[in-house]
Amino acid sequence: MPQNFRLNFNGAPAARELRAAAARGLFLGAEHVLGVSNDRVPLDEGFLQNTGIASVDEGDLTAMVSYDGPYAVVQHERLDFRHAPGREAKYLENSLNSERQQVQALIAAQIRRALR
DSSP, rough: OOOOOOOOOHHHHOOOOOHHHHHHHHHHHHHHHHHHHHSSOOOOSSHHHTTOEEEEEEETTEEEEEESSHHHHHHHHHHTSOOOOOOOHHHHHHHHHHHHHHHHHHHHHHHHHHOO
């Protein structure tokens, strides 16, 4: 004999929690990229390194890592500048590219945690 079931699912709280988890994961990923980038950023007196910041726009679910020094773009883009060992141009771009899988894992871990 067939049985009938009624299920009322209120998905809005679950969607909010998953979105918040994704934002937490994005922030952790951005912080990770910032840390790796700080190890590569050209270093003279440490000013540029100290201007690095990670942020997340929770509405758009986008993360940003930036440096605010007046010469941050020049140091990032000029491949002909000489840097101390371990320091490099493209310090932010290279850090993001090398850490892509780690960032994905950080985001996924936060989403998995929210699904428990």
